[in-house]
Amino acid sequence: MCNACGFPAAPGHWTDAGASSPGDRLRLRFTRLAVVNRLLARYGLTARDDGVTPGLQLFAPGGEWVLVPDLEALWREAARLAGGPIDPLSDRALGLG
Numbered sequence: 001m002c003n004a005c006g007f008p009a010a011p012g013h014w015t016d017a018g019a020s021s022p023g024d025r026l027r028l029r030f031t032r033l034a035v036v037n038r039l040l041a042r043y044g045l046t047a048r049d050d051g052v053t054p055g056l057q058l059f060a061p062g063g064e065w066v067l068v069p070d071l072e073a074l075w076r077e078a079a080r081l082a083g084g085p086i087d088p089l090s091d092r093a094l095g096l097g
Contacts, residue, residue, distance in 0.1 A: 026051060029049060029051070030049065030051075033047060033048075033049045033056070036056075036071070036074065038095075039088045040058075040078060040086075042095065043078065043081075043082040043086060044060070044061045044082070045058060045059065045060055045061075045078055045081060045082060046058075046059045047059070047074060053067070054069065055067050055068050055069040055070065055073075056068050056070075056071075056074055058074055058077050058078060058081065060081040060082075064081060066081070075088060
């Protein structure tokens with residue numbers, strides 16, 4: 001468990017499958033973050049992953065932020081910060097509508 005944030009160390013995300021080295025896993029982590037940020041941008045939100053803190057930091061335009069342990073919690077908190085549901089597969093999130 002992280003003594004700074006209280007999150008337990010996660011065993012890895014399913015999207016890390018196939019990454020055999022720590023460097024590969026870190027590259028996949030940041031690639032995943034880039035995709036998440038493209039989806040969140042339509043809602044005025046951003047996510048950060050410093051590679052050290054377990055989980056993700058989610059930021060709203062007004063400066064509010066929250067530390068989330070995984071992608072499931074990220075989408076839940078993003079909806080709360082955006083003031084409504086967020087569907088990462090919607091036309092809006094994908095920039096189609």
